[in-house]
Amino acid sequence: MPPVRLHWSHLFEEVVTSGLCTGCAGCVIACPHAVLGYDDSCHPYHLEDEGGAGGCIHGDKGCTLCTRACPRFRDWEAEADSHLWGRPRNPDEVVGVIDEILLARAGNAEILEAGQDGGLVSAILIWCLENNEIDGALVSKLAADGTAWEPVPAFVSTPDEILAAAGSRYTYSANTLAYAEALDAGAEKLAMVGMSCQASVLPMMQTRGVRKVARRFSLNIGLLCSKTFDDRIFEELIGDQYGIERDSITKMNIKGKFQVWTDGGGYEEIPLKDCQPFTREGCKSCPDFAAQHADISTGGLGQAGGWTLTLVRTERGREIIERMKKDGAIEVRPGSDDPGAISLMERLGAKQRDRWPDKEAAPAAHSAD
Numbered sequence: 001m002p003p004v005r006l007h008w009s010h011l012f013e014e015v016v017t018s019g020l021c022t023g024c025a026g027c028v029i030a031c032p033h034a035v036l037g038y039d040d041s042c043h044p045y046h047l048e049d050e051g052g053a054g055g056c057i058h059g060d061k062g063c064t065l066c067t068r069a070c071p072r073f074r075d076w077e078a079e080a081d082s083h084l085w086g087r088p089r090n091p092d093e094v095v096g097v098i099d100e101i102l103l104a105r106a107g108n109a110e111i112l113e114a115g116q117d118g119g120l121v122s123a124i125l126i127w128c129l130e131n132n133e134i135d136g137a138l139v140s141k142l143a144a145d146g147t148a149w150e151p152v153p154a155f156v157s158t159p160d161e162i163l164a165a166a167g168s169r170y171t172y173s174a175n176t177l178a179y180a181e182a183l184d185a186g187a188e189k190l191a192m193v194g195m196s197c198q199a200s201v202l203p204m205m206q207t208r209g210v211r212k213v214a215r216r217f218s219l220n221i222g223l224l225c226s227k228t229f230d231d232r233i234f235e236e237l238i239g240d241q242y243g244i245e246r247d248s249i250t251k252m253n254i255k256g257k258f259q260v261w262t263d264g265g266g267y268e269e270i271p272l273k274d275c276q277p278f279t280r281e282g283c284k285s286c287p288d289f290a291a292q293h294a295d296i297s298t299g300g301l302g303q304a305g306g307w308t309l310t311l312v313r314t315e316r317g318r319e320i321i322e323r324m325k326k327d328g329a330i331e332v333r334p335g336s337d338d339p340g341a342i343s344l345m346e347r348l349g350a351k352q353r354d355r356w357p358d359k360e361a362a363p364a365a366h367s368a369d
């Protein structure tokens with residue numbers, strides 16, 4: 001029997017409508033026929049009448065690229081691990097394979113000030129631009145239409161654009177979708193910035209042969225992430241229960257509680273249990289806290305003093321960090337300076353593993369036919 005060619009129908013049934021879909025949009029940017037759209041509830045959908053919601057005539061004719069790109073399809077995790085490190089992770093590697101844990105921050109005061117934690121992510125992007133490592137990056141910026149705190153995917157290619165996009169927003173932004181903008185700008189070498197689910201897109205594309213898209217990416221930066229919220233958190237919780245106007249917010253952070261700073265020096269702490277009802281559906285089955293498939297993963301755990309908790313994972317990640325250190329573009333301390341942050345990360349990582357449905361029930365590995 002010829003091998004089954006796995007396409008949109010399989011993805012639709014096993015990921016999109018099964019509760020596993022994170023909304024990462026990897027499938028959307030991989031589709032060579034541009035027949036996948038992306039809706040307001042962060043789900044991909046089929047655009048053509050022919051085939052209907054769960055079918056695709058291009059898939060019937062042999063196209064398999066959407067399933068290949070998907071970092072939740074079948075044996076995605078072991079495939080990405082093996083691609084990056086030549087082996088699946090060990091069960092005790094609850095936050096993925098790590099080469100070294102560091103605390104890092106931008107050497108430049110303006111970047112440090114703009115960043116959410118140590119400004120490491122923005123410092124890396126700016127250094128990579130200046131050293132011709134990338135032409136630009138897929139990040140998230142605030143919508144320019146006056147909708148306060150709505151994050152939207154963006155292609156950035158100057159230091160000013162990178163700085164304007166710095167900081168964290170806690171509703172979902174499928175940064176992958178800025179790929180089209182990067183293509184329009186003629187960019188050849190890209191960095192990807194995204195939460196854990198998005199950090200697995202590139203290794204999936206690389207190992208399952210979505211070459212046309214994958215070949216443009218030269219760096220993959222991940223953001224540690226336990227969840228994102230639905231946009232209604234602004235009105236129903238922050239607005240109605242705490243009386244904070246959305247457009248008065250100047251900064252948000254999550255450090256054991258949801259912290260909100262407002263105009264005129266205001267500050268409010270919201271218990272995370274109050275935020276739980278606003279957890280985005282796509283996060284509820286996500287097992288990856290620590291952006292396990294990025295070259296460099298970054299988080300704010302424990303870092304009150306403006307440092308980014310930094311997990312160097314791959315040779316590419318190591319090379320960038322070492323060169324930046326040498327140039328004085330970043331300051332670095334050993335991760336062992338903050339053992340509490342590391343053990344908290346491991347506890348959160350282990351807990352998040354339980355979100356993935358029973359692995360025994362998962363179908364057999366993807367065949368890269």
Ligand SMILES: Cc1cc2nc3c(=O)[nH]c(=O)nc-3n(C[C@H](O)[C@H](O)[C@H](O)COP(=O)(O)OP(=O)(O)OC[C@H]3O[C@@H](n4cnc5c(N)ncnc54)[C@H](O)[C@@H]3O)c2cc1C
Nearest residue numbers: 115116117118119120121122139140167169225299300301
């Ligand atoms: C939704 C979300 C949840 C997070 N949860 C945790 C957590 O539980 N624990 C933890 O330790 N760290 C978490 N982080 C990571 C942390 O907030 C910082 O992003 C990280 O420490 C890097 O800080 P920095 O100062 O080096 O980055 P910066 O220099 O400030 O750069 C941050 C980058 O993140 C991008 N970004 C901002 N918001 C979004 C978004 N909504 N979607 C996609 N990209 C975005 C920006 O475009 C920018 O490029 C989370 C981040 C996000 C966005």
Ligand code: SF4
Nearest residue numbers: 021022024025027070
């Ligand atoms: S997880 Fe990502 S790639 Fe997979 S179906 Fe959902 S949006 Fe597409």
Ligand code: SF4
Nearest residue numbers: 196197225226283286
């Ligand atoms: S928890 Fe974070 S990484 Fe996981 S699906 Fe949600 S946004 Fe993506």
